[in-house]
Amino acid sequence: MKSLVLAAAFGSTLLTVPAFAQDAPPAPPGRDMFDRLDTNHDGVITKEEFQAEVAARFARLDTNHDGKVSQEERDAARPGGGGGRGMAGDMTLADMQAQAERRFDRIDTNHDGKIDQAERDAMRARMERRGPPPGGSENN
Numbered sequence: 054m055k056s057l058v059l060a061a062a063f064g065s066t067l068l069t070v071p072a073f074a075q076d077a078p079p080a081p082p083g084r085d086m087f088d089r090l091d092t093n094h095d096g097v098i099t100k101e102e103f104q105a106e107v108a109a110r111f112a113r114l115d116t117n118h119d120g121k122v123s124q125e126e127r128d129a130a131r132p133g134g135g136g137g138r139g140m141a142g143d144m145t146l147a148d149m150q151a152q153a154e155r156r157f158d159r160i161d162t163n164h165d166g167k168i169d170q171a172e173r174d175a176m177r178a179r180m181e182r183r184g185p186p187p188g189g190s191e192n193n
Contacts (some may be wrong), residue, residue: 088148090103096169099166107149108150114127119144160172
């Protein structure tokens with residue numbers, strides 16, 4: 054249950070647009086999303102690591118390579134296509150980075166440019182108080 058809540062928390066909180074969380078490759082066994090984002094494995098996620106994930110996600114989503122991610126491209130990235138939540142209209146990399154910056158800053162409560170274990174635990178506790186994500190199940 055905790056891994057489900059943590060995955061949902063990082064999926065909806067850390068990644069740029071909640072609907073894009075489903076586009077992320079699954080973490081290998083034993084690795085959660087925090088570990089995947091912590092690319093240098095130093096135990097913290099820096100803004101640089103976070104923004105690198107945003108750029109990689111944008112590149113995967115912008116399938117026609119026009120510098121924008123359309124609603125159709127976002128829908129196609131979701132399992133089953135369509136539905137879900139997120140921003141309407143086209144998004145540029147700058148749009149996604151600005152959203153990511155705001156989300157990162159909400160989690161980085163001591164404003165040191167890193168998400169450390171204490172901030173990760175605090176974020177997990179907030180997400181657990183909120184319950185499972187919409188449409189989710191506690192048994193998944």
